[in-house]
Amino acid sequence: GQSLEQPSEVTAVEGAIVQINCTYQTSGFYGLSWYQQHDGGAPTFLSYNGLDGLEETGRFSSFLSRSDSYGYLLLQELQMKDSASYFCAVPNNAGNMLTFGGGTRLMVKP
Amino acid sequence: KAGVTQTPRYLIKTRGQQVTLSCSPISGHRSVSWYQQTPGQGLQFLFEYFSETQRNKGNFPGRFSGRQFSNSRSEMNVSTLELGDSALYLCASSQDRADEAFFGQGTRLTVV
Numbered sequence: 001g002q003s004l005e006q007p008s009e010v011t012a013v014e015g016a017i018v019q020i021n022c023t024y025q026t027s028g029f030y031g032l033s034w035y036q037q038h039d040g041g042a043p044t045f046l047s048y049n050g051l052d053g054l055e056e057t058g059r060f061s062s063f064l065s066r067s068d069s070y071g072y073l074l075l076q077e078l079q080m081k082d083s084a085s086y087f088c089a090v091p092n093n094a095g096n097m098l099t100f101g102g103g104t105r106l107m108v109k110p
Numbered sequence: 111k112a113g114v115t116q117t118p119r120y121l122i123k124t125r126g127q128q129v130t131l132s133c134s135p136i137s138g139h140r141s142v143s144w145y146q147q148t149p150g151q152g153l154q155f156l157f158e159y160f161s162e163t164q165r166n167k168g169n170f171p172g173r174f175s176g177r178q179f180s181n182s183r184s185e186m187n188v189s190t191l192e193l194g195d196s197a198l199y200l201c202a203s204s205q206d207r208a209d210e211a212f213f214g215q216g217t218r219l220t221v222v
Contacts, residue, residue: 031209042114042200042213043153050209087153095207096165097143100153 002026004088004101011107012078020073020104022088030095032064032071035087037103043087046073075106083108112137114203114214122220128189131217135182135203141165142184143208144176147198147216156199159184160206191221 004024012018022032031050035043047055049064049071061074075082085105089098115134123129135142144156155168159178176186182203188195198218202211 033209033211035213042215043202045210045212048209089153091208092166094165095209096141096158096160097155097168098145098153098202098208098211099155100145102152 002090002092002099004090004099006086006088006101006104008102009105009107011109013109014078014080016078017074017076018078018106020075020086020088020106022071022073022101024069024071024088024090024101026069026090026099028093029066029069030091030093032062033089033091033098034060034062034073035089035100036084037087038084046086078108080108080110082106114201114212116199116201116214116217118217119215120218120220122222123191124222125191125193127191128187129191129219130185130187131199131201131219133184133186133201133203133214135184135201136212139203139205139212140182141204141206141208142178142182143202143204143211144184144186145200145202146170147200148196153200156186158208188219193221195219196221 034046037043047062064071085103088101143158157167178184198216200216
């Protein structure tokens with residue numbers, strides 16, 4: 001089976017940098033994705049790491065270490081609108097389903 | 111390009127009834143997946159369809175079923191509703207693999 005662990009809640013100040021960690025235990029590994037979900041909204045795809053290393057997309061970066069079964073999402077120059085839940089997810093080998101972590105609720109304070 | 115469209119957005123049903131939810135994927139996407147989101151269980155996979163064929167099914171009772179049409183639109187049905195079926199039902203579409211999935215706004219189902 002697959003299981004992913006994330007912190008349930010993180011708080012940070014506007015303008016700061018925050019890192020949301022995700023550790024996983026999977027029977028096979030085919031990459032790690034990150035999604036953002038605002039209250040009442042749809043999950044929105046942020047990034048996908050298929051290989052080790054850092055992927056950067058604007059203020060957001062995602063890192064993967066397959067040897068450590070670990071990844072993180074890094075959010076820089078935090079803005080109030082970044083307050084949301086963030087989910088890590090892994091696809092199965094066929095790529096036809098995602099298993100999600102429990103989600104990390106990020107609260108950005110002024 | 112239009113996103114994933116789910117209808118209806120909100121639904122209130124009584125225990126024992128059945129419900130049908132609809133999802134229109136992004137144009138050109140042939141894979142449609144369904145997820146249930148609840149505060150207690152988080153996001154859980156229900157099933158996935160590709161070109162009208164169910165390729166995968168999650169660990170849900172047989173009361174949960176779905177189908178996909180030739181235009182890739184998908185429906186899911188829940189029969190004999192239980193209070194515990196109250197949840198946000200999300201549909202996601204992708205071209206094939208779910209490495210990058212696009213979600214709809216969801217249908218908020220309340221069973222009373």
